[in-house]
Amino acid sequence: MSRRGTSKQESPRNASDIESRILATYGKLSRSERQLADVILAQPGGISEFSASELAELAKVSKATAARFFQRLGYLNYRSARVAAREYRRRGSPLDTLNELSAPLEARGNFGIHLANDLANLTRTGESAAPEQIDAAVRTLCKSRRIFVVGFRNSYALAAYAFAVLNTVRANVTLLTPGNLDLVELLADIGPGDALFAIGFRRCPVILHQLLAVAQKRKAKTLLICDAEASATMQWSDIQLICDIRGTYLFDSYVSGISIINFLCSTSALELGPSAWRRLEEIEELHESTNDLSDTGA
Amino acid sequence: MSRRGTSKQESPRNASDIESRILATYGKLSRSERQLADVILAQPGGISEFSASELAELAKVSKATAARFFQRLGYLNYRSARVAAREYRRRGSPLDTLNELSAPLEARGNFGIHLANDLANLTRTGESAAPEQIDAAVRTLCKSRRIFVVGFRNSYALAAYAFAVLNTVRANVTLLTPGNLDLVELLADIGPGDALFAIGFRRCPVILHQLLAVAQKRKAKTLLICDAEASATMQWSDIQLICDIRGTYLFDSYVSGISIINFLCSTSALELGPSAWRRLEEIEELHESTNDLSDTGA
DNA sequence: GGCTCCATGAAAAAAAAGTTTCTTCTTGCT
DNA sequence: AGCAAGAAGAAACTTTTTTTTCATGGAGCC
Numbered sequence: 001m002s003r004r005g006t007s008k009q010e011s012p013r014n015a016s017d018i019e020s021r022i023l024a025t026y027g028k029l030s031r032s033e034r035q036l037a038d039v040i041l042a043q044p045g046g047i048s049e050f051s052a053s054e055l056a057e058l059a060k061v062s063k064a065t066a067a068r069f070f071q072r073l074g075y076l077n078y079r080s081a082r083v084a085a086r087e088y089r090r091r092g093s094p095l096d097t098l099n100e101l102s103a104p105l106e107a108r109g110n111f112g113i114h115l116a117n118d119l120a121n122l123t124r125t126g127e128s129a130a131p132e133q134i135d136a137a138v139r140t141l142c143k144s145r146r147i148f149v150v151g152f153r154n155s156y157a158l159a160a161y162a163f164a165v166l167n168t169v170r171a172n173v174t175l176l177t178p179g180n181l182d183l184v185e186l187l188a189d190i191g192p193g194d195a196l197f198a199i200g201f202r203r204c205p206v207i208l209h210q211l212l213a214v215a216q217k218r219k220a221k222t223l224l225i226c227d228a229e230a231s232a233t234m235q236w237s238d239i240q241l242i243c244d245i246r247g248t249y250l251f252d253s254y255v256s257g258i259s260i261i262n263f264l265c266s267t268s269a270l271e272l273g274p275s276a277w278r279r280l281e282e283i284e285e286l287h288e289s290t291n292d293l294s295d296t297g298a
Numbered sequence: 299m300s301r302r303g304t305s306k307q308e309s310p311r312n313a314s315d316i317e318s319r320i321l322a323t324y325g326k327l328s329r330s331e332r333q334l335a336d337v338i339l340a341q342p343g344g345i346s347e348f349s350a351s352e353l354a355e356l357a358k359v360s361k362a363t364a365a366r367f368f369q370r371l372g373y374l375n376y377r378s379a380r381v382a383a384r385e386y387r388r389r390g391s392p393l394d395t396l397n398e399l400s401a402p403l404e405a406r407g408n409f410g411i412h413l414a415n416d417l418a419n420l421t422r423t424g425e426s427a428a429p430e431q432i433d434a435a436v437r438t439l440c441k442s443r444r445i446f447v448v449g450f451r452n453s454y455a456l457a458a459y460a461f462a463v464l465n466t467v468r469a470n471v472t473l474l475t476p477g478n479l480d481l482v483e484l485l486a487d488i489g490p491g492d493a494l495f496a497i498g499f500r501r502c503p504v505i506l507h508q509l510l511a512v513a514q515k516r517k518a519k520t521l522l523i524c525d526a527e528a529s530a531t532m533q534w535s536d537i538q539l540i541c542d543i544r545g546t547y548l549f550d551s552y553v554s555g556i557s558i559i560n561f562l563c564s565t566s567a568l569e570l571g572p573s574a575w576r577r578l579e580e581i582e583e584l585h586e587s588t589n590d591l592s593d594t595g596a
Numbered sequence: 597g598g599c600t601c602c603a604t605g606a607a608a609a610a611a612a613a614g615t616t617t618c619t620t621c622t623t624g625c626t
Numbered sequence: 627a628g629c630a631a632g633a634a635g636a637a638a639c640t641t642t643t644t645t646t647t648c649a650t651g652g653a654g655c656c
Contacts, residue, residue, distance in 0.1 A: 030633060049346040049384050053613055062635045067615055078614065079642090086347045110342055111432060114561045115424040119417055122553070126413040134409060154462050161455030165549055203585075249342060249564040250317060250578070251463055255420070255553040263412045266547040280548070287501075328603060351643060360605045365645055376644065377612090 017088045018047060018081060021073045035059040036069050048086040052078040114248050118255045121244040125256035128242065134264070136239045140221045141166065141268045144195035148186055148215075150176040151199030152208060158199045158225070158257050165265040166197075168283055169276045186211070192219040200226045200233045201245060202252060212236035225257055315386045316345060316379060319371045324579040333357040334367050336572050346384040350376040412546050416553045419542040423554035426540065432562070434537045438519045439464065439566045442493035446484055446513075448474040449497030450506060456497040456523070456555050463563040464495075466581055467574045484509070490517040498524040498531045499543060500550060510534035523555055 022029075022037045029037055039059040040047055047055065056066035067078060075081040141147065147166065151159030156177075163175035176186060190196065196215040200208050204226075213236050215222050224230075224237035227245045234240045241264075243256040269276040320327075320335045327335055337357040338345055345353065354364035365376060373379040439445065445464065449457030454475075461473035474484060488494065494513040498506050502524075511534050513520050522528075522535035525543040532538045539562075541554040567574040 032634065045343070045346075045384070045387060049387075051613060063614065064616080064636080065634060067613095068634090071615090086343075089343060089347075110565070111427060111429070111561055112424060114564070115420055115557060118553070118557045118560075119420055122413055122417055122420070126410060129409065131409070154459070157455050157459030157462055160458050161452070161552070164452050164455055169548075247560065247564070250567050251560055251564055253557070253560055254459070255416070255556050258553050258556050259413060259416045259551070262416075262545065262549055262551055263409055266412070266545070266549055267408065269548050330604065349643065361644070362605060362607095362646080363603085365643095366604095369645090 018073065018085055025073070032059070032061045032065045033069050033072075035061055036066060046085045046089050048082050048089065117246065117248045118253050121246060121253050121256045122259060124244045125242075125260070128244075129260070133239055133241055134267075137223050137241060137264055138267045138271060140195050140223050140239060141197070141264060142170070142271050144221060145193040146172040146174065146190075147195045147197055148174050148176055148190065149197045149199075150186075150208070150211060152205050153203060154252070154254065155199035155201045155204060158201070158254060158261060159197075161258060162197060162199065162261045162265070165262065166268070168280055169265055169269045170272060170279065187214050190215050190218050190220045195221040195223060198222065198224045198237065199257065200224055200230055201243075201254065201257065202227055202229055204230070204233065209233055209236055225260060227252070316371065316383055321575060321579050321582060323371075324575055325583070330357070330359045330363050331367055331370075332572075333359055334364060335575075339575055340568065340571065342568060344383045344387050346380050346387065415544065415546045416551050419544060419551050419554050420557060422542040423540075423558070426542075427558070431537055431539055432565075435521050435539060435562055436565045436569060438493050438521055438537060439495070439562060440468070440569050442519060443491040444470040444472065445493045445495055446472050446474055446488065447495045447497075448506070448509060450503050451501060452550070452552070453497035453499045453502055456499070456552060456559065457495075459556060460495060460497065460559045460563070463560065464566070466578055467563055467567045468570060468577065485512050488513050488516050488518045493519040493521060496520065496522045496535065497555065498522055498528055499541075499552065499555065500525055500527055502528070502531065507531055507534055523558060525550070 019041060022041060026034070026037060036055060036059040039055055043050070050058075052066045052070070053063050056063045059066070070078045070081045073081065075084065147170075149159050149163040149166065151157075151162075159175060163173060167173045167175075186196075194215075196212065198208060198212055209232070212222050212224065212233070216236060216238070221239070222237040223239045223241075224234060225241045225243065226233055228242055241260055243254075243260060245252040245254060245256065247253045269280075317339060320339060324332070324335060334353060334357040337353055341348070348356075350364045350368070351361050354361045357364070368376045368379045371379065373382065445468075447457050447461040447464065449455075449460075457473060461471060465471045465473075484494075492513075494510065496506060496510055507530070510520050510522065510531065514534060514536070519537070520535040521537045521539075522532060523539045523541065524531055526540055539558055541552075541558060543550040543552060543554065545551045567578075
């Protein structure tokens with residue numbers, strides 16, 4: 001019982017978060033206070049990541065003003081504002097429910113953060129992508145006689161995707177599955193006119209370097225999709241496409257890799273024109289004739 | 299030359315974030331340190347929201363230990379760890395990108411359009427995602443004794459991804475590779491306490507239905523990631539996560555699928571807690587001892 | 597057993613952070 | 627102009643946080 005927090009301890013307002021409180025009084029703020037308000041509102045992570053002094057400094061305002069600001073906002077002091085912000089942000093975390101009463105956990109909030117991060121990855125990747133590298137990649141994918149697709153560990157999934165899509169668009173695409181001896185055959189086989197399409201995101205095995213190096217030595221084109229940290233690998237490839245892969249928590253995000261691969265293959269299909277369409281059509285017919293797809297819809 | 303960061307200032311490691319640093323040494327930590335590590339890893343928002351004292355209290359450990367912990371992790375002091383965490387989290391903030399570019403995407407020609415489409419897919423998927431389905435999915439991934447991951451055609455790549463990530467987090471995960479006889483073995487083997495994690499995007503073969511149906515009949519949990527058009531398949535699964543997959547040109551876009559899978563696995567790791575972290579560390583160590591990764595960076 | 601080594605917490609010391617006081621400055625009003 | 631009110635910074639002050647020092651206790655070794 002007892003809605004704690006309505007006591008004199010805290011603010012009379014029951015406004016939930018700092019942002020609301022600020023916005024509710026934004027018009028009545030003085031110049032310095034507004035500077036502070038602006039700084040605070042501009043923090044996507046909320047104020048709990050900052051000390052009052054830091055905020056003051058960011059707003060080019062004295063610590064005194066900052067201290068007063070939070071009191072005027074209705075908090076007992078900065079500390080209580082900070083923990084309030086933290087609690088607020090925390091609502092909706094799966095851990096919450098886990099810790100508090102293991103009943104139905106409600107994971108709403110964090111998913112949003114996760115998606116926002118992936119959105120940012122995509123956007124940044126798009127911004128930094130070099131058009132001429134993309135062009136070169138498409139040309140390579142279209143003009144090479146044979147294409148070998150390779151990727152290890154996490155990158156294997158992307159390689160599998162690239163293979164699946166590319167293979168519907170053109171012939172002579174091979175996915176080198178890790179762990180078998182195809183790799184050796186490749187080394188014996190690859191040459192001018194071929195291309196090695198490598199996916200080499202963070203934590204990729206050294207063998208990828210070796211494959212790229214050999215392919216290059218044999219005059220095959222080498223195309224690498226990787227992240228910015230893979231600079232060691234990049235030097236072994238003719239064309240590099242660099243993706244943003246930052247994840248919110250433990251794992252890197254590969255959405256931008258997937259997206260680029262899709263784009264490359266789509267564009268290649270466009271470039272190949274009728275031959276690609278004919279192939280797509282044939283594949284479709286094959287599936288229909290074997291009747292193995294279940295797309296009857298709703 | 300010039301491995302910045304080797305100076306006395308900071309750590310010799312170039313590990314980017316605190317979580318990585320912790321995982322890299324998790325096994326070598328003492329009891330108290332591990333308590334701290336657990337508390338820290340359990341914070342989805344990172345440490346920057348907390349003071350070292352607060353962390354110490356949460357971990358039931360003295361402030362002294364906390365202070366030492368961050369130094370041992372390679373930071374100059376707690377403050378620098380906190381700032382690092384904040385910076386790390388900040389990179390890639392959606393605000394960053396939203397504020398800074400927003401316009402130029404469309405100036406990027408077809409690639410920009412393509413990316414914009416993927417962005418929209420992600421956003422829509424996020425908006426329509428049902429939190430209780432996500433919760434249920436995470437619970438299933440954590441609590442099931444064994445998990446079988448399956449996907450055909452394009453969905454195979456996503457299944458491979460799901461397998462790769464899930465497998466770093468928990469044991470008893472199996473990827474059913476299409477085309478071999480594992481499928482039959484599965485049918486004989488699966489039962490209550492197991493889960494079938496199926497990726498069934500458009501144009502999936504009927505065998506997926508069959509697998510799901512059998513799993514369900516045998517009281518295994520069935521979890522399906524699919525698109526809105528797969529309603530025929532959905533009826534065979536206990537939990538459905540529906541992604542937007544509209545592509546700009548020939549191919550569907552799987553970015554939202556990748557994103558959801560990443561989220562599910564991350565959240566599962568959080569929920570599994572120490573057991574997941576220990577596993578991550580073991581895997582990391584195995585790779586290090588076999589020396590097969592090439593992460594030396596620049 | 598006696599020894600060292602190391603982890604740990606308690607407490608002291610050092611350093612920041614946060615709050616209050618006091619003074620200055622601006623602004624608006626008469 | 628003179629005055630009052632309020633805002634803001636500097637600096638003094640208080641509180642909290644962080645680091646270091648020191649003492650204790652346990653694990654492993656001779």
